[in-house]
Amino acid sequence: MQFYNLKENDEVVSFAQAVKQGLGKNQGLFFPEKMPAFDDIESLLALPFVERSVKVLAPFVQGSLSEKELSSIVTNAFNFPAQIQPISEHRAILELFHGPTLAFKDFGARFMAQCLQTFSKDKKITILTATSGDTGAAVAHAFHGLANIRVVILYPKGKISLLQEKMFTTLGDNIETIAIDGTFDDCQALVKDAFNDKELAQTIGLNSANSINISRLLAQVCYYFEAVAQLTRQKSKQNLGDLVVSVPSGNFGNLTAGLLGKALGLPIKRFIAATNANDTVPRYLSTGDWEPHETIATISNAMDVSNPNNWPRVEHMIKSGLVEGCVSAQSVDEEETQITMIQLAKLGYISEPHAAVAYKALQDCEDNEFGVFLGTAHPAKFKEVVENTLGQPIGLPKELADCAGEPILSIDMAADFAQLRDYLMSAK
Template identity: 65%
Template sequence: MLLTNIKLATEQVSFLQAVRQGLGQQQGLFFPTSWPKLDIEKLLAMPFVERSSHILKALIGEELSFAEVETMVTAAFTFPAPLNPISDSISCLELFHGPTLAFKDFGARFMAQALAKAQQGKNTTIVTATSGDTGAAVAHAFYQQAGVKVVILFPKGKISHLQEKLFTTLGHNITALAVDGDFDQCQALVKQVFEQTDLVKQLNINSANSINISRLFAQVCYYFEAVAQLPVAQRNQVVFAVPSGNFGNLTAGLIAKALGLPIKRLLAATNANDTVPRYWRSGQWQPKPTVATLSNAMDVSAPNNWPRIEALLAQGVIQRSDIETFAVDEDDTQLGVKQLAQAGYTSEPHAAVAYKALKRSLADDEVGVFLGTAHPAKFKEQVENILGTPIGLPETLARSAVEQSLSVDIAADFAALRLILTALEPA
C-alpha cells in the first residue's frame, strides 16, 4: 500500500520508506488514501499478537510478508493490554504493562522493529520531542540498537520527575535535552530539524513521534484488543474515551473504526489545552499558549496528528458525528482520580480526564472504555497529593528513580540544537 503526503499528494512512498523518512516534503504527514476491508468477526476471535499481525499486514501491504510482520509484532508486543472493569458499564483499557509503563511502548517497540527493516544497513539519528511518555518509550525501544542514535527533547521542569528519570538516565546511544520552554517549542525545534535537508541527509535523521506512521499503525491494534475482550452482545455499543494531547491515540482509534471495528464513537478528551474542542465548536483553529496541567503529557496546543483526522473526515470513512470533544479542567481531573479511587481503582490524571469525558457522554445503553495510558506510579506525587494516600513504585520506576540524570540543558534555540546534533559520535 502506498502512503501519500497529506500536504503534497504527488509524494507517495511505501511503508518502509515512510518509516525511514518520518516526515514528507513541506513537513507533510504520510497517510493512506484508502483502507483495506477486514473480516472483523474472524479477527476478534484471534489472540492479540496473531490478530495484530493480520491488521498490520493489511495496513502495510505487500512490501512485507505476513511472516515478517508476525515476527516484528511478536518481538514488539510482549505484554498485555487488559480491560479492567470499573463498573457494569465502564472499563479501563490498561496500556501501561510494557517496559516503560505507558501506552507508547506499543508504538515505539513496533517502530524499532520497522526501522530495523527499513534502515538497510545505514546509521540513523532519531530526533523526537516528548511531553512525557514518548521519551521513555522511544529510548527503551532503541536503547543500544545498532546503528541508531536517539536525541530526545523535553520541556525542562514540565514533565514528572519519574517520567524524566526513565529516559535521562540511560546514556549510551540516548541523548536527552532539557529544553528551556514548553512541549510545543520542543516540537517546533524538531520540525526545524526536518526543514534542514542538508542536516537530515548528513545524519540520516528520523523522528519517533506519532508522526511516524509505524507508531500510529501499531496503536490501532489495541482498540481491537479492547473490543475482543468485551462480551459479544456489547461490542456494537462501545464508546472510547481517549486522553488527547498530540492526537495520535485518537487517530489510531479512528483508523480502527475506518477498518470496520464496531466503535460507536470516540471522545477526544483534552485538558485546559483545548485547541481541538474549541475548533470543533467554532471551526476556528486558534492555538493558545500552552499551559501546565496535572495531565502534563497532554499539554499540547498544536497537535501534530490533527491533519490526519481531517484526512479521514475528507475521505468520508469517518463522520463528524463519530467524534465528540471535551475539555476537562483541573478540578474535574482531580475529582475523576478521586471517583475512580472510590470505585476501588487507583488511576492517574490523564486517564481521569478521559473518564470524566466518558461520564459526561455515555448513554444508559452504551458501554464505555477509557484508555489508561500510564501507570499511576509515573505520577506518584500528583496522585498522592490528590488521594492523600501513598502508592508504591513498580521495580522499573524504583530502579531509575535513584539513578543520575544525564540530560543536557539547552535553550529553545535551533542553532544550539544543531551544534549538539552535528557533534554526536557516529552510531
C-alpha cells in the same frame, strides 16, 4: 501498500520509506492510499492478540515486509498485554501500561524500532523526537543499544514528572536527552525545524519517532482491536451496548489510531477526544476556528499540547467520510481531574490524571452506550500527584524503582534551533 503526503499529494511512498522518512515534503503527514477491507471482523476478533495484529497490519506493510518478518516484529514488539478492566456496570478502562516503560507508547515505539532496524540495514540513523512525558521513555527503551541508531530526545525542562524524566534520561549509550527551556510545543517546533533543514537531515540520517511516524500509529490500531475483542468475550452484544471510547488526547496520535480502527470496521459507535485545559481541538470543533493558545502546564502533562501534530490526519478522516460524524471533544479542568481521580478511587480504581480526564469525558454517555476510557500510563509515573490527590501512598513498580536512584544525564539547552543544529552535527 502506498502512503501519500496529506500536504503534497503527489509524494507517494512505500511503508518502508514512510517509516524511514518520518515526514513528507512541507512537513506533510503520510496516510494510507486506501483502507483494507476485512470481510469477517468477528473471526478476526476471535484470534489471539499477536496473531490478529499480524493480520491487521499485513495489508499496510505489503511490499515492505514479508509475512515472516512482520510476524517476528509483532511478536517481539507486543510481548506484553493490553487489558480491559471493569470499573462499573457500564464503564471499563483499557490499560495500556503493562509494557517496559509503563505507558501506551511502548506499543508504537517498539514496533517502529523493530521496523526501522529491519529497513535501515547498516546505514546510520539519527532519531530526533520531542516528548511531553511518556514518548521519551518508550522511544529510549525501544531503541537503546540498537547498532547504528543515535537517539536524541527533547523535552520541556521542569514540565514532566521526575519519574517520567528518570525513565529515559538515565540510560546513556546511544540515548541522548536534552532539557529544553520552553514548552512541549517549543520542542516540537525544533524537531520540525530540523526536518526542514535538508542539509542537516541528509547528513545525520534524520528520522522522528513521534506519533507522526505512520508505523507508531498503525501499531496502536492493534490495541483497539484487542479492546473490542476482550469486551466481546466478556459481554454479550445485548449487554455491551453501543461502544463509546474516550481517548486522553495531547498530540492526537492515539485518537488517530482509534479512528483508523473504526475505518477498518471495528464496531465503535463514536470517540471522545478528552483534553485538559489545552483545548485547541474542543474549541475548534465548537467554533470552526483553529486558534492554538499558549500551552498551559497541568497535572496531566503528557497532554500539555496546544498545536497537535496529528490533527491533520484526524481532520482528513472526518472530511473524507472515513469516520464522519463520530468524533466529539471535551476539555476537563484541573479541579475536575482531581475530583474524578477521587471518584475512581472510591470505585476501587487508582488512576493517574490522564485516564481521569478521559473517564470524566464519558459522563454524558447515553443509557444504551458502554464507555471505555484509555489508561495510558501507570499511576506510579505520577506518584506525587496521585498521592497528594488521594491522600494515600502508592508503591513503585520495579521498572520505576530501578531508575529512581540513577543520575539524570541530560544537558540543558535554550529553545534555539541554531544551538540544536550545532549539537546534532557534532560527532557522537
